[in-house]
Amino acid sequence: MAAVPGSVLSAASAGSNSLLVDGCVPVRHAQDILDLIGHAVPAPTAAADPMVEGSLERRILVQLRVGEQHLDQLVVETGFPPTAVVQSVAVLIDRGLARRVGNRVSVSDS
Numbered sequence: 001m002a003a004v005p006g007s008v009l010s011a012a013s014a015g016s017n018s019l020l021v022d023g024c025v026p027v028r029h030a031q032d033i034l035d036l037i038g039h040a041v042p043a044p045t046a047a048a049d050p051m052v053e054g055s056l057e058r059r060i061l062v063q064l065r066v067g068e069q070h071l072d073q074l075v076v077e078t079g080f081p082p083t084a085v086v087q088s089v090a091v092l093i094d095r096g097l098a099r100r101v102g103n104r105v106s107v108s109d110s
Contacts, residue, residue, distance in 0.1 A: 001025045002036055029079030056080055056088045064098060069107040
């Protein structure tokens with residue numbers, strides 16, 4: 001069993017916070033759920049592209065190598081906030097490593 005922590009000031013969070021106090025696994029981001037169900041996300045290889053600086057950019061490229069992704073799916077898969085994902089996608093596009101078509105992103109052909 002797992003629970004998402006909530007504000008200690010909100011009565012709506014009392015149940016999940018109580019479960020956490022009792023030893024329930026906390027869910028902080030999507031990777032926590034994937035770990036619980038035994039789904040391993042491939043880690044970036046040691047031979048990562050030198051043009052990719054941040055770990056989020058690397059995680060996005062790993063997801064894009066699986067196939068074209070919707071921006072919302074990248075948020076879920078990486079566990080990062082939407083603004084951080086959009087900024088990192090922009091960096092990858094600027095470096096020619098990814099391309100965007102509408103709300104979908106893929107690895108650049110070039």
